[in-house]
Amino acid sequence: MKPKWGIPRFMPLKTFINPSNGYLVDDTCVFGVEVYVIKSLGLGECLTLEACPQPVSHKWKISNFSTLGNDRYSDVFTAGNHNWRLQLCPRGDQHNIYKNISVFLCLVDSGDQKVKATYTIRLKGRAGRTHQMTGGYWFSGPNKKWGMPSFLPLTTVQEYLAGDEFVLEAEVQVLGTVRKLP
Known part of the structure; x- marks a missing residue:
């Protein structure tokens, strides 16, 4: 990490120039150094925090809920310069x-x-x-989705339905990102 390394006061000048110490002979000296190169396995990361993170809201209308069988995905939306979407598992x-x-x-x-x-x-x-449910998470690698497996009991969903439909809304606020250094 440092381009140079050394000891600022290796020895007193009086000691160095005293001929009886043998460091300086006929106004000549020899310096030597041993260098060991160690391969670094460390990984560097850069954390960038958002100065004024702004929440972004995305609404998704779910129609014909009672007939949905498979997982559904919302349109992609952007929050904090990242793309997001909601996943709904209508039967858990x-x-x-x-x-x-x-x-x-x-x-x-x-x-x-x-x-x-x-x-x-x-x-x-x-x-x-x-x-509603609220949370926070570090989305990364294989963990790019997070949420609520038990968001609402199926028996309770019926109380929210308006003509077999409802709206899912996500409010997302990106606080920061971490990227690997080259």
């Missing part, structure tokens, strides 16, 4: 099948960056009824 994820709806926030195309974000996911239903 693999751990909550036929018990709860599962909702996840997914980071799309971030490369090898880690992204720290806070989020609120809301289900908005009839008569202004709202259910």
Whole structure:
């Protein structure tokens, strides 16, 4: 990391020029150095914090909920210069099948960056009824989705439906990113 290295006061000048010490002979001296090169295995990262992170809201209308079988994905939206989307598992994820709806926030195309974000996911239903969960997560590598496997029990979802539809809303705020140094 340093281009040069040394000892600022190796020995007193009086000691160096005294002929009886043998460092200076006939106004000549010889310096030597041994260099050991150690391959560094350390990885460097650069953390960039957002100065004034702005939350971004994305609304997704879910229609014909009772007929949905497979997972659904929202359109991609941008928050903090990163692309995101919501994943809805209308019959629950693999751990909550036929018990709860599962909702996840997914980071799309971030490369090898880690992204720290806070989020609120809301289900908005009839008569202004709202259910929400809030969290924060480092989205990175294989962990580019995070959310709520047990967002809302399937039996309770019926209370929110307005004509077999509701709105999922994600509010995402990117706090910072980490990237690898070259």
